[in-house]
Amino acid sequence: xxxxxxxxxxARQLDEKTKAQVDEMVAAGLPAPGxxxxxxxxxxxxxxxxxRKIKACEKVGINSIEHRLPAxxxxxxxxxxIDTLNKDKRVHGILCQVPLPEHIDTRLVxxxxxxxxDVDGFHPVNVGRLTTGGGGIVPCTPLxxxxxxxxxxxxxxxxxxxxxxxSNIVGKPVANLLLDAEATVTVTHIYTENLPDIARxxxxxxxxxxxxxxxxxxxxxxxxxxxxxxxxxxxAEDGKERLVGDIAxxxxxxxxxxxxxxxxxxxxxxxxxxxxTVQAARALHGTAxxxxxxxxxxxxxxxxxxxxxxxxxxxxxx
Numbered sequence: 001x002x003x004x005x006x007x008x009x010x011a012r013q014l015d016e017k018t019k020a021q022v023d024e025m026v027a028a029g030l031p032a033p034g035x036x037x038x039x040x041x042x043x044x045x046x047x048x049x050x051x052r053k054i055k056a057c058e059k060v061g062i063n064s065i066e067h068r069l070p071a072x073x074x075x076x077x078x079x080x081x082i083d084t085l086n087k088d089k090r091v092h093g094i095l096c097q098v099p100l101p102e103h104i105d106t107r108l109v110x111x112x113x114x115x116x117x118d119v120d121g122f123h124p125v126n127v128g129r130l131t132t133g134g135g136g137i138v139p140c141t142p143l144x145x146x147x148x149x150x151x152x153x154x155x156x157x158x159x160x161x162x163x164x165x166x167s168n169i170v171g172k173p174v175a176n177l178l179l180d181a182e183a184t185v186t187v188t189h190i191y192t193e194n195l196p197d198i199a200r201x202x203x204x205x206x207x208x209x210x211x212x213x214x215x216x217x218x219x220x221x222x223x224x225x226x227x228x229x230x231x232x233x234x235x236a237e238d239g240k241e242r243l244v245g246d247i248a249x250x251x252x253x254x255x256x257x258x259x260x261x262x263x264x265x266x267x268x269x270x271x272x273x274x275x276x277t278v279q280a281a282r283a284l285h286g287t288a289x290x291x292x293x294x295x296x297x298x299x300x301x302x303x304x305x306x307x308x309x310x311x312x313x314x315x316x317x318x
Contacts, residue, residue, distance in 0.1 A: 003257040005148050007229075010225040011267035014147070015060055018275045022061040025281065033281035034063040035119065036085045040078060040104065041071035046097045053095070056270050062277055063219075065091060065171050075104045079112050086114040092281035093119035116284060118275040121173070130176050137276055143172035144205055144268025152257045153204065153225055157182040162199050164188050164215065164246065165208030170229055174206055175309070190214065207246035217251030228256040229265050275318070 026032055035057055038049050057064040067081055078096075085091045094117045098104050104313045110118075115125035121139035129136025149156065161183045165171035171187060183204070188195055190209050199205055199219040207215050208229035220226065230246030239287070245261030252258055259265055 002226075002253045002255040003152070005152060005225075005257050005259045005264060007144070007148060007259060007264040007267045010040045010147060010151055011271035014268075014271040014275055015056075017273070018278050019060040021278045021282070024100070024276075025285070025287065026061070028058060030281075030285055031090065031288065032061055032063050033277050034065060034088075034091045035095065035133070035277045036065040036067065036088075036091045038067045038069065038078070038081065038085075038094070038096045040069045040073050041101050043099065046099070050097055053270060053273065056274055057277075060274050060278075062274060063090070068300065071101050073101075073104075075108070078104060078109060082112045084107065085205065086112075087118060090274045091117065091265065093117055093273075093277035094286055095120055119273060119280055122127050122169075124175075127168070127173070128172055133180065137280065138167065138177065138272075139173045140272040140276060141170050141229065141265060141269045142177055142278075143272045145174050145229065145264055146177050147272075147296070148227055148259055148265065148268060149206075156204070159183045159203040160186075160201055160228060161204040162186045162188060162202035163286050164190075164192075164195070164199070165206075165210070165229070167208065168242070170208040171206075174208070178206075184214065188278060195219075205247075209246050211246055212244050213246070213248040215247040215252070217248060217254070220255055221253050222254045226252055228259050231261050231266065 005306060018074040019268045024033055031136055037050055037053060039046055054066060069078065082094065094107055096113065098106055100109060110122045111124060113123055115123045118126055126136040127245065130138060153159065156178065161178050163171055163175050164186055166189045175185050175187045186198060188198055190211055192198065196219045197217065200221050202224055204225045204227070205215060205220065206227045206229065210230055212230065212232040212234055219303070227247035227248055228247040228318045232244055234244055236242050236252050245263055247258065249260065253296050
């Protein structure tokens with residue numbers, strides 16, 4: 001049976017580190033980090049995500065500032081709100097929840113957020129820094145993926161890693177982070193020829209294609225580490241809905257370790273968002289050390305949190 005990589009446990013460990021950093025800032029007379037969350041419209045899933053993020057902020061001592069705007073908000077007004085937040089010294093991180101209404105240019109909105117406050121890591125400046133190894137804010141989900149991998153495979157040097165999915169949000173940035181860790185990385189997608197053959201050679205598979213149960217058991221070699229980023233609600237044979245990932249979980253128990261869905265990557269995304277907010281605040285205040293900051297050069301990025309989670313692989317027998 002494969003070991004289960006418990007994202008909830010590792011996320012809690014990261015939250016503890018984040019809270020300690022917030023407490024340290026406040027004790028030094030600095031303001032608590034502030035995260036502004038913008039929600040445009042009444043998308044149900046987005047409202048749930050925003051509530052979770054705000055609740056998570058409270059637990060670690062981050063001040064959350066919520067801006068709820070109606071669905072007919074003009075693009076000009078939204079950009080004006082972001083401009084105000086960019087200039088607000090109480091705000092260290094800005095998150096604009098997507099999807100946005102169709103009449104709003106999402107790329108333009110994301111580009112309007114100051115790179116220093118772009119805690120999602122989506123601004124072209126941060127994307128460029130990540131790609132060229134020049135530091136910058138690391139996108140939350142890819143950072144979470146790296147921490148999950150490192151909890152069971154601390155040294156990725158020379159390892160064969162296959163990333164399934166080429167999105168700007170997960171696939172491409174996680175590939176860059178893996179290259180920083182000296183892994184040998186192959187980026188694939190659902191149209192890649194001979195994808196099962198490529199996957200079977202991998203020491204690590206990161207499945208982020210958004211294709212339910214794409215990765216079958218026969219795609220996976222014995223002893224591989226599997227990170228499942230996908231999450232889809234499907235109708236089971238018994239007529240009940242259930243959540244599944246991109247990996248056929250029951251078929252891959254010959255792997256060394258696998259993340260569950262839910263409970264794997266999901267908790268890490270929010271934990272990394274909170275951590276990014278604190279690192280942004282520390283950088284803006286000039287208090288971050290080279291070792292602790294998410295803005296340091298590429299070779300150190302994947303090592304940042306390892307001391308906080310060393311010795312506890314957060315595994316249970318599946």
